[in-house]
Amino acid sequence: MTTTIIRDDLSGTLPSSLPRPPDELERLEKPWRRPTGWRFLTRVDNTSIGLLYIGTALLFFLLAGILGLMMRTQLAVPDNTLLSAGSYNQIFTMHGTVMMFLFAIPIVEAIAVFLLPNMLGARDLPFPRLSAYAYWAYAIGGLAFFCTLFFGLAPDGGWFMYPPLTGKQYSPGLNADFWLLGIGFIEISAIAGAIELIVGILFTRAPGMSLSRMPVYAWAMLVVAVMIVFAFPAIIAGTTLLEMERAFDWPFFIAERGGDPILWQHLFWFFGHPEVYIIFLPAAGMVSTMIPTIAGTPLVGRKAIIVALVIVCFFSFALWAHHMFTAGLGVMTMSFVSAASMAVAVPTAIQVFGWIATLWRGKVTMTAPALFLGGFMFIFVLGGLTGVMVALLPFDWQAHDTYFIVAHLHYVLVGGMVFPVFAALYYWIPLIKGQRLSERVAKWAFWMMFGGFNIAFFPMHVTGLLGMPRRVYTYPSEMGWDGLNLVSTLGAFVLAAGVLLFLIDTVRTLRRPEQPVGNPWNASTLEWLPTEDYGTRSIPQVRSADPLWDQPGLAGQVEAGQHYLPGTASGGRETIATSPVAGKPAYLLILPGDSWLPFIAAAGTAGFFLLLTIKMNVTAWACGIAAIVSTVAWLWGSDRKHAISEARVSDTLVLPVGARGTASHSWWATIIMLVVDATIFASFVFAYIHISMRLEVCPPPSASLPDLRWPLIAGALLAAGSGAMLWAVRSIGKRRLPWLALAATGCVVASFLVDLHGYQLAGLAPRTLAWSATIGALLSYQGLHVIILAIAGPYLAARAWSGRLSPSSRATLDNTALLWHYTTLQGIVLALAVHIVPLLME
Incomplete structure (x- = not known):
């Protein structure tokens, strides 16, 4: 059926201005009620999954931080015997792996899963069961992977797992296999999340929210999800080849039999360097969302910042050999990558100057988010400066594999991602129960984290220039690194104390009674509209990039059901699918409800890979069969004929239910999946x-x-x-x-x-x-x-x-x-x- 519009909803007339039926709200609430008790495992709505995702990612952040403190304690004094070389290698590998794979990437997807449905004005993203599957696969697999530390089975080849040291000859145990298989399906989970985000951002925006009006954070997540689609397949291919070498003795990386260890570096860093920007760009999107609110003025250079996000995406794929300057590549190749490594600073600088200009034009109140954003800009700019330094070939040849690189890495990643994430937690935590974190405690937490971080990592620049190599578990006193390492260790503990203070305040705040959320920061984006389990009472008509500032009374109108889809047309969970570019209503999208199937499928997937690693073949295959059966059952009920073929979503608009072919969100999700598939094959x-x-x-x-x-x-x-x-x-x-x-x-x-x-x-x-x-x-x-x-x-x-x-x-x-x-x-x-x-x- 063709969409029928009876009058122009952009003229100022409310889409649903007629009186609402008395039982409309009750019928809307019924299908969206969330199961409680042990049945919370069946929840699939993205708001619930997003909160679980954020909590689990923060748990891994704390666990990785504890491992980092153990490393710093070992290095605090020379000739320390607190940890053996083998234990240190396992802790070092797990610290990097957990931070990069189980915290940094999941936390940015987690915040997006939680925020985007409401920020886009949708009831939910289009594949909530896929989000649930992605989360449970990550949580179950990640926790099981971390527990290998307690059995001496943790990987010990570094978070980059370079062969030949991770081949069967030098790593005969199961340690490397746990890394390869565990990280493999965790990356699959990340790709599933990326497909959900791409299709959700393009197809489930509020009517009127064209791409030009879409929040910068949504733009950032769209760019990042596309980057995941093209970058992560390389690491999946690399881990598959290395596991096949270890399991079947196929010598992909064994030079004596025609293999090449450099092949692993190409595949790993084709994923690894875009990953840096996959981590940074969501943080940049959050910063671009928070700074206008903090300054009380629209974002300066909004279009330029969006273009800069896209340019960074393209540059990031030209830089993978940035990490291979000492690997013996050709001079022409290295020169090209060196130039690209410096050029990527230009679009990044555009964003930084846009943020500074916005703060300059507005009136800033030094709240907790503002403090952490200020710390982010200071630390990240320093990390960017050292990034330009290591982009220069002669300097990189000297600094490579020293603690200078450790310092640079942490200034970029912690400054570029962790501080914005903490700013985001302070900024958006009222969405959970309407309670803000303590501003007084926040100032203590910030200065301890900011000061502790710089005390811990700034001296490492000097330690590296003095020649201290990375990855060593101890050092002799005559090297002259004693004092700097002790200072770094003290700084790490101060940083940890700041994180602990934040954690205590968060637990205290979340235990308070729930209250109305309101709009405590006077923000301009839609996530601050009144919401319940079903999201907003009606889906708003958007007329600008800052709807809550430019459309007075929007919150009251939406709450009164005066916009689109104020009830339920089919009796189930629904949202409006809109056109990808203009944001025009296209069809009614009926969403699946809560189910055990995603949880069972995820648990079966994780169990299959992990149990196969420890040779429990019968149990592993039982888990695999359970995963397949539950997935088939899940798909069997997903593509069904709906009871209605069209739905009235406002006084003036009737939409078809569902779509076919290229107009369908599921068709495009399949296309994206095949792009991932083709990239693995490539x-x-x-x-x-x-x-x-x-x-x-x-x-x-x-x-x-x-x-x-x-x-x-x-x-x-x-x-x-x-x-x-x-x-x-x-x-x-x-x-x-x-x-x-x-x-x-x-x-x-x-x-x-x-x-x-x-x-x-x-x-x-x-x-x-x-x-x-x-x-x-x-x-x-x-x-x-x-x-x-x-x-x-x-x-x-x-x-x-x-x-x-x-x-x-x-x-x-x-x-x-x-x-x-x-x-x-x-x-x-x-x-x-x-x-x-x-x-x-x-």
Whole structure:
């Protein structure tokens, strides 16, 4: 159905100005009531999940901080025997890993999951069960991973896990495996969250909230989510290759058998350097949201700051070799990366100057958020200055792997992310129970954290310039580092005391009785509208970038149900899907309710990976089967025919329920997932090309490629399968659809078997040469897709036979068809890459 607008809602007339039905609010509240007691595990709304996410991330921050204090205590005096070398290596590795993977990335996604639904004026983001799955996978897996410390199984190869030291020869135990498998599914959790954020930001904004009116924080999270989609697949590919080397003896990184340890560095830092900006840009978005409120004036240079966010995104992917200046790369490559490393300071500076100009133009009150934002700008600018220093090749060659880099890293990450996060906690914590944290205690906490941080980390610049290397667990007294290390340790404990003071005040505040939230900071963004479990009573019509400042009375109108969707049209959870650019109402999006299935799926996923690591194979596979069954059950009920086909969302507007094809949010979520998929595959292709370029002769004399007839037959079968799936899409509602789905499944399975047979005849030996191992990795990845399609084909057939596929309920079919065609394309690209690269090497 086409959207029908009876009159222009931008003219100033309220969308729902007629008297409201007496039972409308009660019917709205019913589907949004949150389960209590032990059933809170079934909650899927993003507000609840966001709070759990934030609390868990802060727990990991505290745990990592304790590990950092243990390290600083060990280094406080020379020749200390508090920790052994092995224990120190485990604590050092876990400190970095937990801070980077279990705190820094999750906390920025957690705050976004909590804030964005209300900030965008939506009832919820479009995939709440996906958010719940992402959270529980992260929480269960992360806590189990941290507990490896108590059993001597914690990884000890550094948070960067460089081979060959993390290979089986030098790390024969399970320590490295826990890092590889644990971090792998935690990153998958982060990608699931990124898909939710991208689709939510583009499709569930309030009517009238065009991209030009969208909050800067939402812009920052959109940019960051896109960065996650392109950066995180590289680390997933890298950890997969290293685990395959350890488990199957495929020598990707063993130089004696044709591998290359530098390949790991390329894959790791292609993720690792964008990760720095993935951490910083959400903080920058929060700063751009808080500073106008603190100054009481709109953000200066708003458009320039948004453009700067996008530019930083592009620059960040050109900088991964910034961490590899001493790895022996070519002079041209290093010079290019050095120039890009300095150039990225320009868009960052645009944001800093915009913030300063906003503060200059307004009238600042020195509240707790203002203090932490001031500390952030001081510390981050210093970190940026040392960043320009290490971008210079001659200086980096001298400072690399010294404590100067440790100081720079902490000034950028703690200054650029931790201080803005604490400012955000002080600023947004009233949204939970309407209570603000103590301003008096906040000043003590800030000065202890700010002073302690600088006392702890500023001396490390000097320690590094005096030659103290990173990652050493002790040092002799004659080196002259004693006093500086002692000062750094004292500063670390002062910093920790400030964090503890904040924690005590937070617990005290959250134990107070709940009261109305109001708008304590006189902010301009929509999250300060009155909200309940269902979000706002009605979804507001937005007319500017600062709606609470520019639309007087908006809060009262929304609370009175005078804007869009003041009730429930279907009796369930709903929100309005809007057009991605203009923010025009497009269709009514019916959201799933609370369920045990995301929790069971997440617990099963975490249990499968972790138990497989410790060789509890039967229990691990039981967890894996539970994860698959619960996921299938979850999907089985998600694409259903709705009881209504259209809904009146205001006095003047009728919308269709749901959408099909490219207008659907689920179609775009599938596209984003396939982009992630393709980026992982591209990382495997890069590994194949990298290893091939190191050979004198490609293929090597002891290896060969299969005869061309096998990939041609396999490609023809893949094309036939895609053809059958195209026919199935056009046969929706007809009896032949399930048979076409099964035929497509047979084609894709037969294709892989033919491909595999061709490589077996060619004598592919992944354990002998890294070159063969990279081909084996590509084939394994294609095989994974074939297994997924072998499940998806019968699943489609079962849905068709049960009557769950129809012209009005076809998202499962359309999205599976996308995956099918992608697998066909991937198989063809695999064959072309494997056969063409050796020709180019001649």
